[in-house]
Amino acid sequence: xxPAAFLALLALVIWQLVVVxxxxxxxxxxxxxxxxxxxxxxxxxxxxxxxxxxxxxVTGFLIGSGVAFATAVxxxxxxxxxxxAFPWAIVLQTIPIVAIAPLxxxxxxxxxxxxxxxxxxxxxxxxxxxxxxGLRSVSSQAMELMRVLSARKASIFWRLRLxxxxxxxxxxxxxAATLSVIGSIVAEFTGADRGIGFVIVQASYRIDTRLMFxxxxxxxxxxxxxxxxxxxxxxxxxxxxxxxxxxx
Amino acid sequence: xxxxxxxxxxxxxxxxxxxxxDNPVTALRDIDLTIPTGQFLAVVGPSGCGKSTLLRLVSGxxxxxxxxxxxxxxxxxxxxxxxxxxxxxxxxxxFPWLRALGNVLLxxxxxxSRSPTHGPHTEQLARRLxxxxxxxxxEEHYPAEMSGGMQSRVALARALIYRASTLLMDEPFGAxxxxxxxxxxxxxxxxxxxxxxxxxxxxxxxQEAIFLADRVTVLSPRPGRIVRVxxxxxxxxxxxxLRFEPEFGSLARELRALLETDTTMGAS
Numbered sequence: 001x002x003p004a005a006f007l008a009l010l011a012l013v014i015w016q017l018v019v020v021x022x023x024x025x026x027x028x029x030x031x032x033x034x035x036x037x038x039x040x041x042x043x044x045x046x047x048x049x050x051x052x053x054x055x056x057x058v059t060g061f062l063i064g065s066g067v068a069f070a071t072a073v074x075x076x077x078x079x080x081x082x083x084x085a086f087p088w089a090i091v092l093q094t095i096p097i098v099a100i101a102p103l104x105x106x107x108x109x110x111x112x113x114x115x116x117x118x119x120x121x122x123x124x125x126x127x128x129x130x131x132x133x134g135l136r137s138v139s140s141q142a143m144e145l146m147r148v149l150s151a152r153k154a155s156i157f158w159r160l161r162l163x164x165x166x167x168x169x170x171x172x173x174x175x176a177a178t179l180s181v182i183g184s185i186v187a188e189f190t191g192a193d194r195g196i197g198f199v200i201v202q203a204s205y206r207i208d209t210r211l212m213f214x215x216x217x218x219x220x221x222x223x224x225x226x227x228x229x230x231x232x233x234x235x236x237x238x239x240x241x242x243x244x245x246x247x248x
Numbered sequence: 249x250x251x252x253x254x255x256x257x258x259x260x261x262x263x264x265x266x267x268x269x270d271n272p273v274t275a276l277r278d279i280d281l282t283i284p285t286g287q288f289l290a291v292v293g294p295s296g297c298g299k300s301t302l303l304r305l306v307s308g309x310x311x312x313x314x315x316x317x318x319x320x321x322x323x324x325x326x327x328x329x330x331x332x333x334x335x336x337x338x339x340x341x342x343f344p345w346l347r348a349l350g351n352v353l354l355x356x357x358x359x360x361s362r363s364p365t366h367g368p369h370t371e372q373l374a375r376r377l378x379x380x381x382x383x384x385x386x387e388e389h390y391p392a393e394m395s396g397g398m399q400s401r402v403a404l405a406r407a408l409i410y411r412a413s414t415l416l417m418d419e420p421f422g423a424x425x426x427x428x429x430x431x432x433x434x435x436x437x438x439x440x441x442x443x444x445x446x447x448x449x450x451x452x453x454x455q456e457a458i459f460l461a462d463r464v465t466v467l468s469p470r471p472g473r474i475v476r477v478x479x480x481x482x483x484x485x486x487x488x489x490l491r492f493e494p495e496f497g498s499l500a501r502e503l504r505a506l507l508e509t510d511t512t513m514g515a516s
Binding site: 142147148151160163240 | 329
């Protein structure tokens with residue numbers, strides 16, 4: 001944590017010095033102090049926009065991850081469904097969300113729906129792939145142990161598969177958390193009346209570089225907080241030693 | 249074909265096992281073996297002689313391609329459904345998210361009322377079993393916080409908790425150092441005498457087999473066939489020093505010779 005903060009501070013100082021020394025105009029690249037002033041001046045309204053974006057991101061994250069988890073459970077238990085559906089999951093993943101976002105905006109207008117949907121779509125794949133892998137990460141001997149105890153499928157799932165999968169699931173969720181913020185911002189670009197994406201688009205029309213940088217900084221902050229929130233939930237949930245090694 | 253002396257013990261009648269695929273491999277051939285209830289049988293043989301396969305056939309995890317197996321008059325599948333088997337694997341196969349006590353309690357959680365030890369005293373029983381295998385004070389330790397030997401003991405306690413009538417052990421102490429293995433062998437005999445279960449114990453150590461078992465079955469490599477079933481004449485309880493007695497040594501030499509001749513025969 002401390003080395004990372006130090007590196008950031010160093011980068012900001014160099015940035016400040018270069019901008020001042022080379023006399024770069026503020027509408028090209030503003031200096032960190034100017035961005036800081038902008039953040040203070042527009043703080044309350046920016047924070048409310050960020051809150052809006054995070055609401056979209058978190059809602060999409062919950063829906064996308066939830067659907068992905070359920071799909072993975074079905075995949076692991078019914079292989080034929082996996083063989084039928086997984087290629088289409090890859091197709092969904094390869095379609096650029098930038099291309100679907102305007103379409104969804106045409107269909108659903110300036111509502112929450114396109115933003116939540118894009119965040120959900122972008123979360124789906126990493127959680128699906130990681131959960132499927134995690135649910136399969138059961139050793140053959142552990143599976144034999146369950147058979148010797150003539151355990152039922154539900155019992156195998158709750159007592160063996162699910163706990164084995166959790167480290168993998170959380171790895172997927174952490175990736176999805178940062179992606180969901182990007183997804184909702186991209187969706188805001190294509191039509192919104194509030195949110196960080198909306199602020200960035202508006203500022204770009206006015207070549208208000210300072211506001212753009214301030215908005216970018218805040219959106220990044222949102223993603224970082226969300227990422228660490230998931231990591232914190234993981235540490236609070238998975239308490240056994242190996243799980244701790246995984247996520248440290 | 250199948251004999252009808254099904255009441256007692258485990259009976260294997262000309263059992264063979266061939267694994268299919270493009271290059272079929274015959275793991276076991278013509279295995280005839282009767283293990284009376286309560287007997288401790290050790291199975292020795294070089295790696296790849298189908299020892300582990302034998303345990304999986306008896307427990308119904310695999311189905312034999314030839315012959316029949318009867319476990320207390322039932323098919324292995326039925327016996328498995330009635331939870332007659334305790335299985336100790338080569339690896340401890342503990343669940344890393346459960347503490348030692350939780351791992352020992354796991355079978356009870358899965359079996360529920362199907363476990364004969366189901367009830368309010370299950371936890372007390374688990375604690376006593378952990379004590380029997382020398383792990384008192386480690387109940388709340390996670391597997392990752394224990395040594396390999398301690399993990400093996402937890403696995404043993406887990407196999408004992410639901411009082412299975414038959415214990416199948418697949419080189420359970422194979423990965424451990426000699427001293428730990430000696431101690432675990434003594435503890436195993438101790439708990440076995442209390443549990444009075446039928447045991448099939450697979451090992452590649454002739455010494456370990458003779459020290460533990462009532463009878464030792466020697467298997468030849470690929471395909472595994474019974475070369476000899478030897479009675480072990482030593483009375484119980486057996487002290488560790490037994491292994492330095494001349495009779496122990498001569499029996500061990502005799503069995504080793506069998507293994508060696510058969511290995512050369514198999515190679516020719």
